[in-house]
Every structure is written in C-alpha cells, then in structure tokens.
Amino acid sequence: MLGVALVGIVTSTGSSYRTAEPGYENYPTFSTTTTTTSATGTTVAAIPTTAERTSPRATPTAGQRTPATRREPPKPRPVPKLADNPLMANGLGVPKTQCSLPRWNASPAGQQAYYEAAVNCMARAWAPVLSAAGLPTEPPRVYTPTGRHSSPCGNRAATDNAYYCRGNIYMPPQYFTKVEGLRMEQPAVFLGVLAHEYGHHVQELSGIMQAAWSIRYDVGEESVAGLENSRRTELQATCFGGMVYAGLVGNGSVGRGLYDAALRDNYQRGDHNGRPRDHGHPQNNGVWFQHGAEKNRTAQCNTWSASPDSVA
Template sequence: MRTSPIATAVVALGVLAAPAQAAPGWAGKPPRTSCQEPKLIDGGVPYPREYLTRILKCLDKAWSARFAKAGHRFTAPRVAFYEGPQRTVCGIPWPEGAAAFYCTNRRTLVLPLTGEWIEDRTDLYPMKVAAHEYGHHLQSLTGIRAAYDRRPTAAKAKRYELQADCLAGAFLSSVWPSLRRPATDWRKLVESVRRSGDDDAQGTHGSGANRVYWLTRGYTAGSCDTWSAPAAKVS
C-alpha cells in the first residue's frame, strides 16, 4: 500500500499513524531545553511583548531541535503582536472571544498584549497559551492540519485543540527545570486550564478535565495522539 506524503512527513517525526478516518497523531517530547523566563511584570510595570518574545525563542529552540532529530524541515511561525482585538486579522474577522490564536492561512501567531490571558499575571498560563498556539503551527508543519481540513467535524476540532494542549505540555516539560518555579505553579496552571474547558456540547476545545488530561499527558509522556483516543478522552 502506498504511503501518502502527509503520512511520510509525520512518521519521520515520530508521529503515530492514526485510523484513516482521522488525522495523524504525535509522539515524542522536544529535548531538554534551557529557557530563561523573564518577568512578565517587573516593579508593577507589565512587559508582555518582551516576555512573549523570549518564550517564543524558547519554543523555536525546543521544537527546531525535535524536528532536526527527526530529519524534518522546521520553519518558525510568523508572529504578530497587537495591543488588543482588531476588526480583521490575517485577512479574516478577529475571532470572537479569542485571546491568542494561530492564523493557519498565513502560519502566523497572533498575540494580543492585553486581555485576561496575560494582564496582571505571574503564573504559567501565558506561557501555556503561547505554547498551545505554537502547537497549531507544528500541526501545520507536519501535515496534521491538512489532514484535518480534508474532513473537518466538530468532534475532530476537539481532537485538534486537545492535541495542541498536549504539545504545550510536552514543551513545558522540556523547559521546566530551567524555569526555577515551584511545584505549586504547575498545580495552579492545571487549575487554570481546568477552568478554561468547554463543559458543554457546543465547545470546541474540550472539557476542563480533558484539557488537563492532555496537558499532563504531554508533560509526562509526550504522547499526543488524540486522533485515536477514546471519545470520552476528547469530549
């Protein structure tokens, strides 16, 4: 049986093949990476652009090494900072209720410098959100997004989003020793992620419990194949 170009690309990265009706999965953390996290607030003054710029460099470093190990080409995403929501972005209306997000059509991370997700915070939530959106870029690079787009459904949308949570967990695991944060900060992040869940049938990102499950799975095992996971784990 012939292997599709998409499957070949993802298998080269250690990505697990999934059932034909789904899209490819993902396995493997990036290598241990040093990330010197700057202060988001210093002396009462916020520095969101400086903070995010540093975190994005850490993400580039970690994931480019993972791709290089697999012998696969890596390109960093474009980045667009905004002071707040705009009428349009990436040629489309600004998504309603969105904080940070990824423009698939332009492979661009859109990072607002204001909003609940980043203002007045000293926890890990801004780093996790940036890592989640970066995960969508990885899905585009490996062909996972293209496979999803062939037959998108509401159920697959949750698998897609939960995989990005898992990839965020894998990144956080790779940089955790260098962050010099106490274990309580991880527990606080877990609770923030739990509260960000969609605990109704109309949501697109998964329940709070499942968002925590995949974040933690990425952190502990780096195994992010949401596409073949049981429905109960991706609801």
C-alpha cells in the same frame, strides 16, 4: 479548500471555566506556481525577475561541457497525515532546553518581549523533535495587538481571543483583561496559553493541521464528526503544550510554579455552558496537558487514535 484554525480562549460571565473558542477561515487552493511566505504570513506567487524573463539561455558550443548543476537537498515539507503522521513516531520527546525569559511586565511592550523570548525557547525545544521526524522547524511569529488588527485570517477586534493563524500567534492583552477578567500580575496562565498556540504551530509544520481541516471541511464544520475532529485537534495542541514544559521546567526561567499554575488553568479550559463542543471537556483538556508533560512523547499525544471518550 484549505482551512486555517484560529484558536482563542473566552470565558462566560460568572463562570469559573474558561472556554476555547476557535474560528475557521477558508482559503482557495493555490495553483502549482511556486509560492513563498511574506513577512506578514501571506502566501504569494514567486515572480521571475526581469533578467530571468529576458536573458537567453546559454547554449554550449561543440566540445564544451555543460557545467554540472548543483542540486540543493529537498527541504522538509509537512506531511498531511493524522494518526500515522511522521511526528507520531515512537521515541520523539522534547529535550531539556535552557530558557531565559525577561522579568514579566504587564505593559503591551513587556508582554511582547516576554512572548518573543518564550517562543524562542519553545522553538529550540521543538526543533530537534521536528527535525528527527523529517519535518520543517521554522518558528512562528508572535504578536501582542492592542487594538483592531489584521491577520492572514482576516480582521480581528482588540478583545478577540488568543489564536493561531498560518505561522502567527496572536495574544491580545485586552482579551485576557476585559473578557476573561484576568489580572496581569503573573505570567503563568499566559505562558500556558502560548504553549497551546505553539502546539498548533507544531501541527501546522507537521501537516496535521492541513489533514485535520480537510476532513472537517468534507464532513461539515458543525457536524458531529466535524466537532469531534476539532476536539482531537485542540486536545492534541494542549498535549503538545504540556510536552514543552517537560523540556523547559527547571532549566532556566521556567520553574515548577509556572507549570503548576498552567496545569490548574488547563483543567478549567474547555467546552461548557452550551457552547459548541469543539475543544473537549475541561477535565479532558487538563488530562491531555498533564499527559504531555509527564509522558513527553509525541506518540502519547496521538489524539487521532484515542478513544472517543478521551476526546469528549
């Protein structure tokens, strides 16, 4: 079975801490039929056209050469590995990337425009890293749903948390205002959350997400080993989220103030108040974010080889 993580952030009433609360959806293993991804992110089987089904193959006559078939080079594919994933190779860091963002506007349309521009910046920052590791580089889609909405991972409410699912990032405005009680005057916190969700996309492109979910499915989602697996997944996404700031800060619209606010916010996000320990302590979450930003090396975000204490 293949699983897809949905990652969100909620806060309990009266608490200054913000908690990430993921959900998981199970998907059947597909056959070896060639598949493609539709505009909605749904995987569908590639169906031959009528001409392909009915046209006979031409048979060369005597003395006639069969024309050479041009072979396209194989496309990069995710590698389902964890600590030894190609993305964990030494020397891979986000380069300095120019980023121009529109003025922050708290309306849903304004948020959508801001997130789309930010995702474009993050995609350009991460593409050289993924390419150097021989991995896919396709950017995710981002949505700002204002009501109940559907995704490849199922139907979600307007106030459900921000999450990543199969090449899509969802940033529901009502979650931030009604659940976390945040004021929408400044974009810093939301940009930090978006960077974390993009970190999950990097995990998906690399194959880490698939490998992590396979293990968690085998050991049990809520088992001790399963929850530790989840924390390693989440804290690595946080570290990747920090890395992107190393490339964007000081190169356009992303200033030091946006980074400092995101850093403070990451030290408040994590497991607390008796919730399942699936994301890590807020202190560890902040440390991994800061580690990614300051070290700017994927190998330094290898939570899969880190000590249990650092992912507690």
